[in-house]
Amino acid sequence: MHVLLRGTVGALVLAAAVSCAPAAVQHPERLPSLASRLTDRIRAVPGAEVAVSYRDLATGDSLDLGADVDFHAASTMKIPVMLEVLRSVEARRLRLDQEVLLENRFQSIVDGSSYSLDAGDDSDSLMYTRVGTRVPVRDLLERMIVRSSNLATNALIALVGAARANETAHALGATHIRVLRGVEDGKAFAAGMNNTTTSADLAVLLERIERKEALGAASAGLMKEILLRQEFNGEIPAGVPAGTPVAHKTGSITATLHDAAIVYPSGRPPYVLVVLTRKIPDESVARRLIVDISRLVWEHATGTSHVAEGR
Structure with a gap:
């Protein structure tokens, strides 16, 4: 019916x-x-x-x-990012226990300029105490979801690539999702280059x-x-x-x-x-x-x- x-x-x-x-x-x-x-x-x-x-x-x-x-995806875009990370683990491109140097410095997709995140604007301030240390991929996944950590999200996107997360979502049938970038890329936001779903x-x-x-x-x-x-x-x-x-x-x-x-x-x-x-x-x-x-x-x-x- x-x-x-x-x-x-x-x-x-x-x-x-x-x-x-x-x-x-x-x-x-x-x-x-x-x-x-x-x-x-x-x-x-x-x-x-x-x-x-x-x-x-x-x-x-x-x-x-x-x-x-289409809506601005906000943190729901972390679902396709997590999918791509776990698919990369299955393909042996990554390991869950692999340690990543956590840095608070990322590149805008607009012009490659650097930007950083503000702990005060993140729902997971704890991750910022680990900047400069090596953090397992498993921990980044956990914090990205359970506390919606923007810092962990951007670290994982830097690791696997937004384009891969986008391709994975599309391959699974979610063909309207756009995963373009990490969180708090102000230049991209101003240019209308946003993650949508x-x-x-x-x-x-x-x-x-x-x-x-x-x-x-x-x-x-x-x-x-x-x-x-x-x-x-x-x-x-x-x-x-x-x-x-x-x-x-x-x-x-x-x-x-x-x-x-x-x-x-x-x-x-x-x-x-x-x-x-x-x-x-x-x-x-x-x-x-x-x-x-x-x-x-x-x-x-x-x-x-x-x-x-x-x-």
């Missing part, structure tokens, strides 16, 4: 494509209802631009709202990670373990019952907040949920919106109601 819904959220026109695998879904009529509830909730935030992609690996349910619209592309990557189609079993397991250790859990995880495992990566810049997750309800296969938001100046409003979207999807996927955190 395919149902096309249309609505306007702020200035962004959302095409909601809802589909399901007929043999697997017991209640396909509920998908349009979910799309309607999500659209109504998004419309309650004036001016918001929001994209949602939902993939249920148990039933085949699939729902997209604005899923092909769509909710559909992040959903593709997460689904392929979960199905062990993006990496070998050991690397996929490690990636999932690290994503499960994410320490910033105020968005999608806050919309599901406490204790529910959620492997995810958040991202934020000014007036922009994202979360991309694999959610593991007890006793059934997981589902993928990606929510991208922008033009919401108050981050608490954006966070509440993502939490509510997560709650609505949880209720649809599991058939159980849940009062999200903070309610």
Whole structure:
């Protein structure tokens, strides 16, 4: 069944494509209802631009709202970077225990000029105490995800290359993602040379990670373990019952907040949920919106109601 819904959220026109695998879904009529509830909730935030992609690996349910619209990727671009690092490990171009000299000096993609990161603008100030020392690749991966370390991210991009991370994402079917550069390249930002993504592309990557189609079993397991250790859990995880495992990566810049997750309800296969938001100046409003979207999807996927955190 395919149902096309249309609505306007702020200035962004959302095409909601809802589909399901007929043999697997017991209640396909509920998908349009979910799309309607999500659209109504998004419309309650004036001016918001929001994209949602939902993939249920148990039933085949699939729902997209604005899923092909490009957003600034913020820190969600660390997912394809991690994929490329682990693929490089599998190809024996790198080792997880390989030590890298950690430097706070990077080159702008605009003109090759040097720039450095400010610990005060990074969510992981601890990494800056290790500048000038040799740090294992495994540690850089961990900090890039669980604390969203920009310094660790740029060190890994310098190691494997943004172009390789971009190629890997495209090869896996995430063909609209653009991984161009490291974090805080001010000249590139001013020139509009930004990392971008769509909710559909992040959903593709997460689904392929979960199905062990993006990496070998050991690397996929490690990636999932690290994503499960994410320490910033105020968005999608806050919309599901406490204790529910959620492997995810958040991202934020000014007036922009994202979360991309694999959610593991007890006793059934997981589902993928990606929510991208922008033009919401108050981050608490954006966070509440993502939490509510997560709650609505949880209720649809599991058939159980849940009062999200903070309610």
